[in-house]
Amino acid sequence: MPPAMTALVVAAGSGFRAGGGVPKQYRDLAGIPVLARTVARFGGASEVIIVIGADQRDLFEERVAPHLDREALVVTGGADRADSVRAGLARASSPRVLIHDAVRPLVSDAVIAAVAEALDRGPAAAPAVPVVDALWRGGERIAEIVDRSALNRAQTPQGFHTDVIRKAHETHGNGALDDAAVAVAAGIPVEIVPGDDRNIKITRPGDFDLAARFLNAETRVPDIRLGNGFDVHRFGPGDHVTLCGVKVPHDRGLVGHSDADVGLHAVTDAIYGALARGDIGRHFPPDDPRWAGADSRGFLSHAAGLARDEGYTVSNVDLTLVCERPRIGPHAIEMTDTISRILGVDANRVSVKATTSERLGFTGRGEGIAAFATAALARP
Ligand code: CTP
Ligand code: MG
Helix, strand or coil, rough: CCCEEEEEEEEEECCCCCCCCCCCCCECCEEEEEHHHHCCCCCCCEEEEEEEEECCCHHHHHHHHHHHHCEEEEECCCCCCHHHHHHHHHHCCEEEEEEEECCCCEEEEEHHHHHHHHCCCCEEEEEEEEECEEEEEECCCCCEECCCCCCEEEEECCCEEEEHHHHHHHHHHCCCHHHHHHHHHHHCEEEEEECCCCCCCCCCCCCHHHHHHHHHHHHHCCCEEEEEEEEEEEEEEEEEEEEEEEECCCCCEEEECCCCHHHHHHHHHHHHHCCCCHHHHHHHHCCHHHCCCCCCHHHHEEEEEEEECCCEEEEEEEEEEEEECCCCCHHHHHHHHHHHHHHCHHHHHHEEECCCCCCCCHCCCCEEEEEEEEEEEEEE
């Protein structure tokens, strides 16, 4: 078992630079307060200590406490960040401690693990990322070009053997930007481990948006779209009906401007619907002579093309035909194959089934055929 570890989350700042009325650590990031998101990242710690400002008790209870899924010791910090850290360290009961800014809610498991593991090798470790921009010293004019090759941008959590950092903080005054600085001042070697560019410290107003984007990239829900389609065609004179592109012998035909393929029309509309791109009537107006007697397979191809253009693939299609006659069962496999070929998907993603309506309604009286379809499209 790894040695016990305290997660010490400092959240007592006033968040002056971020603005927004409420200190940044209590503001929502994608619906959950920043501080609650941060604490949730330290699920592996044996204890959690949260340091809040003396006047932040109500904010904490109202906004953060309801979101915490584990017990946390809440203590009061001070005006300087080091005051807050010392208040937390005073209560830490584990031999090792990870001290983390409450406003770095995107810290990854990998960064936490890298710091924790480094504490097997030495008394202190901190994550950092290399500086990639050129660096200049100067105000209005460049005074000096700074060599960036050995420079790092510091992050948290910064990890320590608890007794070591406690002692370093006792002798160090205020004003340090972080705890690695306090350790270095006390002559303690601090190992640098890889940080993560997404482990940002929410500092300025625009950082909330940036953090939300990173979060979204982390938790991205696959883009899945559902559509439904419904169509009806009336029986008229004829010796066959065309259903799902298959010519089915019958003592009547279906009446329509096109080939009256009620099944393909429903599937086509389901795909247009999933894309929120209207319906067949919009793409192939029934008063346009070009579509007189048209093969409805062309309509479905068009819808499938629109889906492809938008980066979607058809995940599945389910179609129900409603009629007393003709019997669909003997043709269902051929219908399924036709639809799957047009859509360019495996046949096991297409379902064609049929039902009667128990002799009720227009389908029951044999006046026409109805079709219901559902289509699911997915985009990675
Ligand atoms: N912090 C703290 N106690 C303080 C000051 C800062 O616990 N007296 C915490 C902050 O809440 C934050 C972390 O230290 O989680 C990093 O500090 P910073 O980003 O500077 O936050 P603030 O001090 O709140 O912001 P600002 O400097 O813009 O006022
Ligand atoms: Mg500050």
